[in-house]
Amino acid sequence: MDVREDTDPLLAFAFEEAARRGCSVRAVHGWPLPFAFSYAPQLDPGVRQEVADSVAEALSERLRPWRERYPSVKSEERVLVGAPAEQVLYEAADADLVAVGRRIRRPPVGGHLGHVAHAVLHHATAPVAVIAHD
Numbered sequence: 001m002d003v004r005e006d007t008d009p010l011l012a013f014a015f016e017e018a019a020r021r022g023c024s025v026r027a028v029h030g031w032p033l034p035f036a037f038s039y040a041p042q043l044d045p046g047v048r049q050e051v052a053d054s055v056a057e058a059l060s061e062r063l064r065p066w067r068e069r070y071p072s073v074k075s076e077e078r079v080l081v082g083a084p085a086e087q088v089l090y091e092a093a094d095a096d097l098v099a100v101g102r103r104i105r106r107p108p109v110g111g112h113l114g115h116v117a118h119a120v121l122h123h124a125t126a127p128v129a130v131i132a133h134d
Contacts, residue, residue, distance in 0.1 A: 002029070002101065003029055003055060003058040003059050003062055005101070005103065005133065005134075006133060006134055007062065007101050007133055008133070009101075009131050009132065009133040010099060010100075010101040010131040010133055011027075011062070011063070011066045012066070013099055013129065013131045014027075014066075014099045015066045015069065015070045015073055015075075016070075017097060017099070017129075018070070018073045018075075019070050019072065019073050021096070021097075023096060024073065024074040024075060024076070025066075025073055025074070025075040025076075026075070026076050026077075026078060026091060026095070027059060027062075027063055027075065027076070027077045027078070028077075028078045028080065028087055028088050028091045028092075029055055029059050029077070029078070029079050029080070029084075029087075030080045030081075030082050030083060030084035030085070030086065030087025030088060031051075031055060031079070031080075031081060031082075031084065032081070032082065032083060032084075048081065052079050052081065055079045056077065056079040059077045059079060060077060063075060063077060078091055084116045085115060085116045085118075085119035085120060086119075088100065088116060088119075088120055089119065089120060089123055089124060092120070092124050092125075092126060093125065095124075095126045096126055096127075097126055097127050097128075097129060098120060098124045098126050098127070098128045098129070099128075099129045099131055100116065100117045100120045100121070100128060100129070100130055100131070101117070101130075101131055101132075101133050102114060102117045102130050102131065102132050102133070103132075103133065103134070104132050104133065104134055113130070117130050
C-alpha cells in the first residue's frame with residue numbers, strides 16, 4: 001500500500017471484505033532504500049530504521065480511521081525494505097485474498113496497470129482484487 005496516495009477505496013474494500021469473511025487485514029508497504037541512502041547504512045546504521053519508522057507511522061495513520069470503523073477486524077501493518085511487488089507477494093503467500101491498489105491514470109491509448117499490481121496479479125497464489133483509486 002502506498003502511503004503517499006489516497007488509498008481509501010482500497011482500504012474500504014479490504015476492511016469490508018475482512019469483516020464479511022471474518023478474517024484479518026495485513027497492510028504491506030514495501031520500499032527500496034533510496035539511491036541517496038545506498039551508502040548511508042554503512043555510515044549510520046540508524047538511517048534505515050529512521051526511514052522505516054517514518055513510513056510505519058504514516059501507514060498506521062492511514063489505517064487508523066478504518067480500524068475505528070471496523071473494530072472487530074484484526075489488522076496489522078508491515079513495512080519492509082525491498083522491491084514493493086516482491087514484498088507484497090512474500091506477505092501474500094498465505095493470504096485468502098490479495099487486494100492491491102491501482103492508481104487511475106488517463107493515458108491517451110489503452111489502460112495502464114502499475115508494476116506492483118501487474119506482478120501481484122500474475123504471481124500471487126491467492127485470488128487478487130485490483131482496486132482503482134485516485
